[in-house]
Amino acid sequence: MKCPVCYHKDTQVIDSRIATDGLSIRRRRRCLKCNFRFSTSEEMEIMDLMVVKRDGRREYYKRDKIISGLKKALEKRPITDDQFKKLLNSIELELQRLKKNEVTSQQIGQIIMKCLKKVDQVAYIRYASVYESFKDAQDFKKELNNLLKNKIGNKKINLK
Numbered sequence: 001m002k003c004p005v006c007y008h009k010d011t012q013v014i015d016s017r018i019a020t021d022g023l024s025i026r027r028r029r030r031c032l033k034c035n036f037r038f039s040t041s042e043e044m045e046i047m048d049l050m051v052v053k054r055d056g057r058r059e060y061y062k063r064d065k066i067i068s069g070l071k072k073a074l075e076k077r078p079i080t081d082d083q084f085k086k087l088l089n090s091i092e093l094e095l096q097r098l099k100k101n102e103v104t105s106q107q108i109g110q111i112i113m114k115c116l117k118k119v120d121q122v123a124y125i126r127y128a129s130v131y132e133s134f135k136d137a138q139d140f141k142k143e144l145n146n147l148l149k150n151k152i153g154n155k156k157i158n159l160k
Contacts, residue, residue, distance in 0.1 A: 001029060001040060003033065003034060003036055003038075004036070005031065005034055006031060006036070008031055010032045011029045011030060011032060012032055013027050013029055014037070016028075023043060023086070023093075024042060024043035024044075024089075026039055026040075026041055027039065044089070045063075048101060049100075049102075049103065050101060050102045051102075052102055052105065053105050054105060054106070058102070061103075063088075066088065066091060066092075066108070066112065067088065069112065070087065070088065070112070070123075073116060073123040073124070073126040073127040074120060074123045077120050077122060077123050079119070079120060087116070087119050091111055091115050094114070094115065095111060112127060112131075113127060113128055113131065117147075
């Protein structure tokens with residue numbers, strides 16, 4: 001790890017701690033040349049996962065695509081950076097639990113919706129409306145009724 005100040009190639013790890021999300025490690029470092037102290041973060045990365053698109057094309061898993069979709073769904077929602085990281089990590093953990101080298105984009109979408117539903121229902125509806133290609137207000141109403149039905153112990157509430 002190069003020093004961000006003098007670009008010296010040798011730094012020393014002074015301290016390592018598990019981050020608040022429990023899924024990454026925060027390391028405190030010191031440059032051996034200029035003694036500048038800085039922190040780095042280490043998190044899991046899904047390697048060698050192929051995504052099979054709806055049209056049959058295959059591409060490598062790209063974390064940035066998930067992040068982009070989540071940020072759009074969670075825009076102006078009350079979610080902290082830690083909560084966002086936990087959400088992202090829970091999605092990637094679910095992908096790893098599949099224990100496959102190839103997953104479909106539909107599987108990824110379903111996992112994202114499952115995890116989003118637990119974190120923020122408005123973001124879930126936003127994501128689902130794009131992912132499921134809602135065509136009109138009826139599709140929104142149907143999904144909202146499903147959400148409300150599941151939230152209030154199978155007691156159906158109809159939106160007017």
